[in-house]
Amino acid sequence: MSRELPPQQAFQTHCLAQMGVVSWLSSSDSVTGTVFMPIQPWPIAVEAAVGFVPPPSSAGFKAVEPVSVPVEKRATDEKDPLVHHLREQLNAGPEIIVEDLQPIEELAVDIVVEPDPALNTHITRLNIYAYALSNKLLILSDVPEVFSQAEEIERLALKMGQALLKQPINEWQGSAFSWPGALKNPHFWKRTDWLFGALESYVGRLVKDFPETPLLVLAGAQITQLVEDLAPESPLKHYPTARIVSLSELYRIPELRKEAWQVMQSSLFR
Structure with a gap:
């Protein structure tokens, strides 16, 4: 009799097996499961690494300077658009619906409703x-x-x-x-x-x-x-x-x- 484990629990079982712990489950049933292996299980704080400067070594060796992260350069067209260019860029894409923010002008029109000819009479009062x-x-x-x-x-x-x-x-x-x-x-x-x-x-x-x-x-x-x-x-x-x-x-x-x-x-x- 076997039992399916969720991905997180299967990953824990895999880690314990790597450390030599194979009998941590009290049950005698065999367990199976898909091991969840994240790409980077321990994320590195890049901001902290960049700001860290090690102290000079007392042995006279020069400390290795940290490699600075290059600033991403973008073309002029890819920069944040200005407000007065926003409408031109939105209008350039036909898939984008631009709402007209101008006030709506209401025009007075004459509504002509013709009476039903089958219901006609000359009496109005x-x-x-x-x-x-x-x-x-x-x-x-x-x-x-x-x-x-x-x-x-x-x-x-x-x-x-x-x-x-x-x-x-x-x-x-x-x-x-x-x-x-x-x-x-x-x-x-x-x-x-x-x-x-x-x-x-x-x-x-x-x-x-x-x-x-x-x-x-x-x-x-x-x-x-x-x-x-x-x-x-x-x-x-x-x-x-x-x-x-x-x-x-x-x-x-x-x-x-x-x-x-x-x-x-x-x-x-x-």
């Missing part, structure tokens, strides 16, 4: 009131940008919903939607895809609790046109929909209510 009634009926109506008759058209929407659903309206919510709203950059006003996405998200929040497909009333020319311009796969395009004049017009001109009632009856309950 929209103000509507929305009424979700009894988790069945959703009314979206145009209103002027500055409107002071919100309570009147709210009562009108509740009466309209009660007549259409033929039941009291015990649960409802009303809210407003405005575009561009808080957007201050005119560049984004022309992003019709943003407008369509904002409107669909707004309606989605209103009808998320509806157990069935909502009945949709579009009251006003702007909201009607905007829904018409939506992509065919938009959920709003698949709701049973009635298109009438805005609630503010119905409130100011009661004569329009009869025609609006007929349109809602024929469109929602066919």
